[in-house]
Amino acid sequence: MNKKSLKILIVSLMTFIIFFGIYNIKKIKSLRTSNNLSYNENYKSNIKYENENSIEKVKANKITKDRQFAGDIIYNTSYVPVLMYHSIDYEKGNELRVPKELFKKHMQYLKDNGYTTITINELYKFINDNKPIPRKSVVITFDDGYKDNYINAYPILKEFGFKATIFVITSNIDKDKRCLNSDEIKEMSKNGIDIESHTVNHDKLNELSYNKQLQTLKNSKGFLEGILNKKVEYIAYPYGLYNVDTLNAVKTAGYKLAFVTKSGWCIKNQGIYTLHRVYISANHTVNEFKRRLTNPEYYKSK
Template identity: 65%
Template sequence: MHFYYRWKKKSDVTENLNSNQIESHKEKQYTNQVVDKDNQSIEGNLIYNSQSIPVLYYHSIDYEKGNELRIPKEKFRQQMQYLKDNKYTTLSLDEFYNFLVNNNPVPNKSVIITFDDGYKDNYENAFPILKEFGFRATIFVITSTIDKEKDFLTSNELKEMSSCNIGIESHTVNHDNLNSLDYDAQIKTLKDSKEFLERILGKEVKYIAYPYGKWNENTLKAVKSAGYNMAFTTIGGWSNKDQGLYTLNRVYVSNNHNMDEFKRRLTNSHYEVSN
């Protein structure tokens, strides 16, 4: 079985993982040049690309005792209700890209919602809640699971969500640890997953989240060569242009986090990752 966050018995892979293995600390960051226009900060209710934005990342929206990757849908709804009540705007990754590269302003209280792996409960549990609140989101999908694994999304589910403001992007073919692959193998999984999704969706796939948050110097060359515009890590923190387009931070959301911790990460751009 491929070593990604899949479960036959729900905790077979994740039971030995802790938060520090899922959410990386800021050990080492590579930077890539990003177009930098006027370094404007906050102007009225808009912000420009000198500011950071929280990119939340989830995995499964379901419940399993002791599994921090699986967030009950009631808890997810509470978090989405908080975003709605506090007038947050959810951005697509295209909007985020144009914010970073072209300095297109976005609302001051902007947030990006992402999911890793492509679990079926993203469709069954998260998608109805996102539609209810009118929120955008993005799912990074392991393409080898599509139409083949019962706990993962089907091509029809992906197409339906794609037509309803849910971005469908790459998480490689087999949840590959890019850090352990040579350049040619990295290019293959990056291109194969991208092209597979494009055939299903009939639209360009431009973004990727690195499995395990792992990458190296070859990865940074490979993702650009494969035609991706941005890539996301698991380094804990808000995202900004200084991190580089291919090494962007994200904000991990765990079932171990209570509502106060969710709010702290959402409202504090310099929050510290807990040990």
């Protein structure tokens, strides 16, 4: 190879190296740029995504706040009216018997004013587990287990699609014709009417020994569970009477809530075994019924 050829080779090599170098630098630059771009795009879309998320979060918060504000949900600081009826029939001079026409007007008021009837089990979950319930929740209860609850109240409750609870005296079942029989309580129990205990003999619990109290609490529970094939966990004390022994005995017998007859809306701090109810009688026109449902201050003070 002569000198001239060597020069040409070197120049060619250098030219190739320079061009190759420039090409690579350009390529790296363009790669960097595109990487930057895609990073930026990703970054932008992340921001967008996060923004959308926060918008959704804000929206969700607003809905929750609006719901709270609109009062669709109340929490366990709130009172619930638990209505206490007895017989649904007419008897002159006996205010414990609410004529069925008046009872229907009461139910119509609940329907027209957007009330939701809840079961005692739902009330228990609200009290015990803070499970929300509709703002206008109401519990309908009947004491003693009169046959007219089946004849007069049950068809009206069915018509309105309302839930209710009957506290029955178990020794009267299938014995006293004025009271519910086992077929009737079975049928109602399957159709939204909860059957719970009112003791065996309408006992004045505060006059019984602890053991006698435990007996009537357990026996009435066991008797109903045998007929209805479901758990019986709630009780209303006859005449609303109880003492310290009662509070221990109901717990030992396996009850989850107990009701007295003391008038007022129900709230947790009354004690789960001494919950108040709203007394409803034949003297209570729709206006008085409304007052008892819409005037919490009146009931809180009782």
